[in-house]
Amino acid sequence: MSTWQLQEAKGKFSELVxxxxxxxxxxxxxxxxxxxxxxxxxxxARLTHPKPGFVEFMRGSPLVGVKLKTERETGFTREIAL
Structure with a gap:
């Protein structure tokens, strides 16, 4: 970011813009x-544009409607392949 002194900014406002x-x-x-x-x-506009909340973000996901496997084993241990 360039820095201007106020007097210089006033005198060269069009250049500043x-x-x-x-x-x-x-x-x-x-x-x-x-x-x-x-x-x-x-x-x-980019800085002040309101960002979507979490719910809106998730609703806009391309993965909406995809079925996920959410079943978990109910036991205390799991088998792991080594």
Missing amino acids: KRALSEGPQGITVRGEPVAVLVSCAEY
Whole structure:
């Protein structure tokens, strides 16, 4: 992420916006301290887009409807092939 001083960012705002589009987020500092980040609309939408919950994620799985073998042996030991 490139960093810009606030005065430089004000003076070269159009360049700052173009770089945010082409290079990604651009940091802005005041007196050497980071205070803001300029991002493109696409990046902002990606960051703020709500992620699906667990149930929605599972319902969207390509494995919906696949029958799984869920039977387990009821004994205390299992035979293992070595």
